[in-house]
Amino acid sequence: MTHPALKMYGYHAWANGVIIDRLKELPQDIYHKEIQTGFSSISKVLSHIYASDYTWFDIISGKSMNEALAHEDQLREQAETKSIEEMKKIFLDLSERYKALLNSQEDIDKVIVVDNPYAGLLETSVSELVLHVVTHGSYHRGNIATMLRQMGHISAMQDYGLYLFMPQTS
Secondary structure, three states, rough: OOHHHHHHHHHHHHHHHHOOOOOHHHHHHHHHOOOOOOOOOOOHHHHHHHHHHHHHHHHOOOOOHHHHHHOOHHHHHHHHHHHHHHHHHHHHHHHHHHHHHHHHHHOOOOOOEEEEEOOOEEEEHHHHHHHHHHHHHHHHHHHHHHHHOOOOOOOOOOHHHHHHHHOOOO
């Protein structure tokens, strides 16, 4: 049986693909268009999700949080310059790396310690970190949905319930 955290990560990768596919259907200028909201453009939100996902991948892979955070701003800035088609590819590549890493874990619920430079030592597990990645991504995909509405466009359904009813390919 698949661990619930792995199933949730599958949902996260699927939902990222859904929102990216929706963005590809819209006029190209929507992706980088500056608007007045928490993030100044959809490209900045999607880049933030990507850079955060990558940072947590590094931490789950065994890097210290300081090491992982050292690259986050650079990753985000590089991602901000990419087209939506390029973003689809880098998200897909990262999700494949995540799935391989998570499937190689002997005990996804084993307690690990993360030294957060802002909050101190955190005793957690890989499964809890995966749930953080998923909920963080869901929150920010909601930002994208709101931004699309502000620009007169609709988003795409990406609810977990919908994912559960979709035929699973992996």
